[in-house]
Amino acid sequence: MIASLTILAVLCAAAPPDGLELMRRAGEPPREAYSALVAVSEARGKVKERLVSVSAWPSGRVTREVSGPSGVERVIAVDADLEWVCWPAKKTCRRRALPDPLARRFAPDEELDRASENYAVSVGTVAPLLGRKAWLVEVRWKTDGALRRRLWVDRERGLVLKAERYGPDGQALSSMELRKLERQAGGEPARFAPPPGYRVLDGVEPEFLELEQAGAASGLEPRPARWVPPGFVLESVDVLKPGSKALIHYRYSDGLSVLSLFQAPPRTRLSFKGRTRENVKVAGAQRATALRAAEGLVLAWSRRGHRFVLVGESGLETLKKVAESVP
Amino acid sequence: MTCEDIRRTLSAYADAQVSPQEAAAVEAHLPGCEGCARQLRWIRAMKAGVSRASTEMPADLRAALLAEARRRGAPEVEAALKAKGGHPPASEPARRPSETLSLWEAWRLSWRLTAAGVASAAALATAVIVFNGVRAGTEEVPLDGLLEAHRSYALTMPAADAELVYADLGEDEE
Numbered sequence: 001m002i003a004s005l006t007i008l009a010v011l012c013a014a015a016p017p018d019g020l021e022l023m024r025r026a027g028e029p030p031r032e033a034y035s036a037l038v039a040v041s042e043a044r045g046k047v048k049e050r051l052v053s054v055s056a057w058p059s060g061r062v063t064r065e066v067s068g069p070s071g072v073e074r075v076i077a078v079d080a081d082l083e084w085v086c087w088p089a090k091k092t093c094r095r096r097a098l099p100d101p102l103a104r105r106f107a108p109d110e111e112l113d114r115a116s117e118n119y120a121v122s123v124g125t126v127a128p129l130l131g132r133k134a135w136l137v138e139v140r141w142k143t144d145g146a147l148r149r150r151l152w153v154d155r156e157r158g159l160v161l162k163a164e165r166y167g168p169d170g171q172a173l174s175s176m177e178l179r180k181l182e183r184q185a186g187g188e189p190a191r192f193a194p195p196p197g198y199r200v201l202d203g204v205e206p207e208f209l210e211l212e213q214a215g216a217a218s219g220l221e222p223r224p225a226r227w228v229p230p231g232f233v234l235e236s237v238d239v240l241k242p243g244s245k246a247l248i249h250y251r252y253s254d255g256l257s258v259l260s261l262f263q264a265p266p267r268t269r270l271s272f273k274g275r276t277r278e279n280v281k282v283a284g285a286q287r288a289t290a291l292r293a294a295e296g297l298v299l300a301w302s303r304r305g306h307r308f309v310l311v312g313e314s315g316l317e318t319l320k321k322v323a324e325s326v327p
Numbered sequence: 328m329t330c331e332d333i334r335r336t337l338s339a340y341a342d343a344q345v346s347p348q349e350a351a352a353v354e355a356h357l358p359g360c361e362g363c364a365r366q367l368r369w370i371r372a373m374k375a376g377v378s379r380a381s382t383e384m385p386a387d388l389r390a391a392l393l394a395e396a397r398r399r400g401a402p403e404v405e406a407a408l409k410a411k412g413g414h415p416p417a418s419e420p421a422r423r424p425s426e427t428l429s430l431w432e433a434w435r436l437s438w439r440l441t442a443a444g445v446a447s448a449a450a451l452a453t454a455v456i457v458f459n460g461v462r463a464g465t466e467e468v469p470l471d472g473l474l475e476a477h478r479s480y481a482l483t484m485p486a487a488d489a490e491l492v493y494a495d496l497g498e499d500e501e
Contacts, residue, residue: 020486023485023486024485024486026489027485027486027487027489038490038494040490040491040494042491042494042495050494052490052493052494054490064493064494066493066494066498073498074496074497074498076493076496076497085496085497087497094497099479099483101483101485104483108485109485111484111485111486112485112486115486149488160489160490163488163490163491165488165491174488174491175491176488176490176491176494205479206476206479206480206483238476238480240472240473240476242468242469242472243466243467243468244466245466245468247468247473249473249476249477249480251480253484255486256484256486257484258477258480258481258484260473260476260477260480262473262476264468267465267466268465268466268467268468269465269466269467269468270467270468270469270470271467271468271469271470272470273469273470273471275470279335281332293474294491294495295474295477295478295481295495298470298474300470307468309470309473311473311474311477
């Protein structure tokens with residue numbers, strides 16, 4: 001009896017943890033403060049690489065300094081209930097409240113349940129990374145087995161040491177890897193404040209609305225997609241107002257990734273700011289154009305005077321099918 | 328190829344900058360399509376006007392542009408065209424919405440015309456762009472703002488790729 005229990009205990013201890021649970025816990029505050037240097041690489045037509053210096057504390061505060069060729073380009077601080085993004089070159093900070101995860105239509109557990117319905121998640125062992133033992137988490141789309149995520153998770157701290165993100169066609173979208181990881185010496189600094197002389201702008205936190213609410217708030221007739229890729233559901237809607245006109249942002253989730261559909265009213269024009277793009281054909285639409293972004297693909301088109309934009313990891317043919325279903 | 332496909336290539340075809348296959352497709356399509364053929368004549372007329380470095384705009388072209396400006400309610404374009412001479416026709420010619428240049432073709436043409444440094448061509452290019460719906464009162468929506476909204480929402484997902492998303496947060500904002 002005792003031998004059986006002992007064997008059972010050993011087996012339980014050796015069994016790898018749940019992959020989705022590992023991914024969820026990786027987003028939680030660390031047990032002890034650390035600093036890390038993270039290399040982020042994205043495929044946007046050509047590969048773009050950045051270094052991010054991360055400092056994190058058990059309180060939940062995280063500071064990220066994103067560096068580019070000319071030095072620190074942005075500082076992003078998440079501090080209690082606020083998110084700060086500061087641009088040193090412009091001496092400007094944007095401050096906004098963090099969205100309340102409980103305000104979402106689907107709670108975190110529901111999203112993870114959806115992810116487990118759509119994806120097969122496996123956890124295995126792998127050679128140490130940065131001298132640290134790690135679990136290798138692989139996330140595959142259940143329909144065709146396509147690899148969508150690969151994560152190396154620190155067994156002791158639960159941190160993501162390395163991550164790779166793939167599109168449905170197997171194309172690498174982005175990756176990150178810790179180049180350095182060390183304990184954070186000293187106590188947690190005071191609450192984040194912008195440097196002296198910086199202009200502070202107030203940003204708007206994302207909201208989680210129903211369709212009818214978004215229609216009333218925007219003055220637009222909501223026109224969500226009638227077809228979305230398998231596994232995706234409409235999670236919530238938000239209303240954006242980049243200028244004088246309101247847009248509707250439809251957010252679709254498959255538990256792991258996000259598909260965004262934006263609807264802009266007539267007499268609006270999309271500004272692509274020099275991005276390389278190509279004309280594509282979308283049945284029943286005018287001026288359809290596609291381009292690559294770190295988030296995956298962007299497809300923009302016009303129909304009946306309205307402008308629409310899709311952003312997501314899906315392939316072009318899938319996005320076109322979504323676009324063709326938008327009334 | 329459909330008319331939409333053909334019209335996307337007409338400007339390049341007029342410059343002899345298409346592949347042999349595309350040229351063959353255009354040449355096979357035009358005899359049976361008056362709309363596309365008319366559009367090609369219009370493009371060639373504008374390009375010919377630029378190459379002559381002339382301030383003279385073909386009379387029939389000016390008339391057609393003025394009529395279109397009036398139809399679309401673009402008084403500033405109408406004024407600019409009248410300043411170059413010519414008068415709008417007594418009656419506006421019937422014109423199907425599909426018989427206009429695509430915005431991409433108009434932009435491409437305007438860039439080339441403006442780079443050529445011909446003043447009248449710049450005015451003409453402005454008129455062409457206005458024809459394609461870029462009118463006073465049209466508001467610009469930056470794609471960067473939409474991507475930022477996408478990222479902000481992505482961070483609310485329980486299994487978010489936080490470092491990947493945060494590396495882009497605020498990257499494109501002015």
